[in-house]
Structure formats: structure tokens, C-alpha cells
Amino acid sequence: MNYSPESLEAFVQAVETGSFSAAARKLKKSQSTISSAIANLEADLGVTLFDRQSRQPVLTDQGKHILPYIQSIMAASERLNEVSVRLAGNVEPRLSFVLSDVWQTSHHESILQRFSQRFPDIEFECLIAEDEDVIDLIQIGRAHVGVLRVQPRYPVDVTVARLQVGAEMAIYIHRQHELARLPAVEMDTLQTVRQLSLSTFTDPTRNKSGGPTWSSPSLLMLLEMAEQGFGWGILPRWLVEQFGHDVLQELPVAGWPQRIDVDVLWSNKTPPGPAGRWMIDQLRAQNP
Incomplete structure (x- = not known):
């Protein structure tokens, strides 16, 4: 049947x-x-x-x-x-890749070097987005392959695979803030201070603590806000170490830092061609 x-x-x-x-x-x-x-x-x-x-x-x-x-x-x-x-082997003329700032820069630089050598004539585009925005870009066909932090649920029209690499997220605030001098910080105390919260275009209200909030869809922008002393934020450790200017203090909050797992995803309705599949295979083979 x-x-x-x-x-x-x-x-x-x-x-x-x-x-x-x-x-x-x-x-x-x-x-x-x-x-x-x-x-x-x-x-x-x-x-x-x-x-x-x-x-x-x-x-x-x-x-x-x-x-x-x-x-x-x-x-x-x-x-x-x-x-x-x-089996078809017809390389697509263009590949659009969307990734999250959670994913460490060094993880994809070597892949892009090999991609450039293997597919020298393909047009390549790299986009930055977070969480639901990555999924949305894949679903509407704006991007072919995406990397993002693991989500609790995925729509049925995307295929997802877990990567071996991940990231450590910690809570940061400007070194001159009074919370930076405390030996331990409670979450209730954090809620009295402005949070720099990650938002997305598809769900701008997520990841809020309940206290005053400034938000941005970019982790790099949240890093810059924290460096200006506008509040505290949850940021990848690698991002602070590589792009910070040594002005942030990691806060000693119970349960933090946290390891974040990372997924690669693509549309199963319009799957990527050989170049996209090569990219996915390289991502999945990458060791921490």
C-alpha cells in the first residue's frame, strides 16, 4: 500500500x-x-x-x-x-551557511579553508543568527546549512545531527560593578540588575530573567553591551576571551558555567547539494 x-x-x-x-x-x-x-x-x-x-x-x-x-x-x-x-554529483552553484556565535570561530575556520580548496568556484555566504532564527532561515530557504545551540524541539521539516564540539556559557558583568566583588552571587540578586538577554526575531521574549532587560539577537552585541557596563549577560567563554577587552568579570553563580551542545541542521524538503553535504560531513567529523 x-x-x-x-x-x-x-x-x-x-x-x-x-x-x-x-x-x-x-x-x-x-x-x-x-x-x-x-x-x-x-x-x-x-x-x-x-x-x-x-x-x-x-x-x-x-x-x-x-x-x-x-x-x-x-x-x-x-x-x-x-x-x-x-550520487548525482551536481555541485550547487551557491551555498549559504548560517551559524551561531555560540560556536567557536576556530571550529569553522579550518573547514572553510578546505571548502575553498575543494569548491573554488562556488559562491559562498556566511550568516550569523541564533536559535529559532537559524531554524527559520533554513525553513524559508534563505540558508542551506545551519549550526546552533541544541534546541528542545525541532520542526519536522529539518534534519538535525549533534556535533562533537560545544561551548561553555558563563555569566559576565563589568569588573567595576558591585556584583563583581561578591564571593558568590544569587540568581535573586541578579534579577535586580539589568539583564542583557539574547532574543530572536521569531521569539523576542525568550531568555529573560524576570528583571529589567535589554536584548539583542546577537551575542557579540551583548558582549559589547556588557563591556559598556549596561548589565550582566550569559555569554560563551570563548567569545569573551577572544573578542573581549579584559573588562568583564565572570560571576560565581551556582550552576554556572554551563556546557552548551551544538547541532547542525538542514532542510529535508530541499536538502543541500554535494557541497552542503560535504560541509555537514566535515562538521560532524570535527573533534573537540
Whole structure:
């Protein structure tokens, strides 16, 4: 029996987002199209995947049982796409790479050197973004490969792989601030001081402590704000060491510093070509 890829995607997206309407928005389709696709899948399978009695659709026991099988089918389809891209060997004329400032500069410089030698004629673009903005750029096709800190959830239309390299994040403030002189700093105390918070264009309210906040979508900009004495911020240690001007103090806060894991991701709807796949392979092979 053949199952429509659109029906499988509609089902998984409805599970991921929690509703048919949210799945429709994510897939840029009408709600009726999503409902019909899922209904057709239910008819093909001969089971009821969602209980539609409540306000939001809820997975039935049959739906819960079938979900991992459908996810496996979609994952196998992604792997098939990757193999076909590799076998075709047609190098894309342009590659756009988006990365987070969490990722240490030295990690990608050597890869770019090898990329330049292997693909001398390709047009290459490097973008800087954080968290949800990286995902958004991949989804809309603005970037082909992205590197970002690990997110709690990813949309079903991107493929993600964990990198071996990571970063240490710590809390910093200007050396002349009174908190810099304390032997230990409580989070409650930090909330009385302005936080320099990382925001994104897709979710500008995230990562706020509850106290006064200045925000920016760039970690490098937050570093500059902290150096000007505007407040405290959570910053990668490597960024402070490499681009700071020795004016910041790492605060002794319980639970900090924290190690941040990093992922590479790309679209499974429009996967990158051989140059993009080469970049992904190099990223995944990189040792700490």
C-alpha cells in the first residue's frame, strides 16, 4: 500500500504542533487540506489516528502505536534523498551557511579553508543568527546549512545531527560593578540588575530573567553591551576571551558555567547539494 508523503507529513506535523490549524500554518496550507490528508491516511491504514471529540485532536492508542513507524518512513525518505544527492554529483552553484556565535570561530575556520580548496568556484555566504532564527532561515530557504545551540524541539521539516564540539556559557558583568566583588552571587540578586538577554526575531521574549532587560539577537552585541557596563549577560567563554577587552568579570553563580551542545541542521524538503553535504560531513567529523 502506498501512502502519500503529504499525508505522512501532515500527521507528524499535527502531532508536533498539537493541532490541525497549527500544522496548516507550519506547512503553509489550509486547515481543510491538513484535515483531508490525515483523514485519507486514516482511511488507507484502516485506523483512527486522532480522537476529535475534544477541542484539540488527541492521539488515539492506535495513533501512538503508528507514530514511530511513520517517523521511521520519513527518516528513511530523508536518507534516500541524501544518497541521491551524493550520487548525482551536481555541485550547487551557491551555498549559504548560517551559524551561531555560540560556536567557536576556530571550529569553522579550518573547514572553510578546505571548502575553498575543494569548491573554488562556488559562491559562498556566511550568516550569523541564533536559535529559532537559524531554524527559520533554513525553513524559508534563505540558508542551506545551519549550526546552533541544541534546541528542545525541532520542526519536522529539518534534519538535525549533534556535533562533537560545544561551548561553555558563563555569566559576565563589568569588573567595576558591585556584583563583581561578591564571593558568590544569587540568581535573586541578579534579577535586580539589568539583564542583557539574547532574543530572536521569531521569539523576542525568550531568555529573560524576570528583571529589567535589554536584548539583542546577537551575542557579540551583548558582549559589547556588557563591556559598556549596561548589565550582566550569559555569554560563551570563548567569545569573551577572544573578542573581549579584559573588562568583564565572570560571576560565581551556582550552576554556572554551563556546557552548551551544538547541532547542525538542514532542510529535508530541499536538502543541500554535494557541497552542503560535504560541509555537514566535515562538521560532524570535527573533534573537540
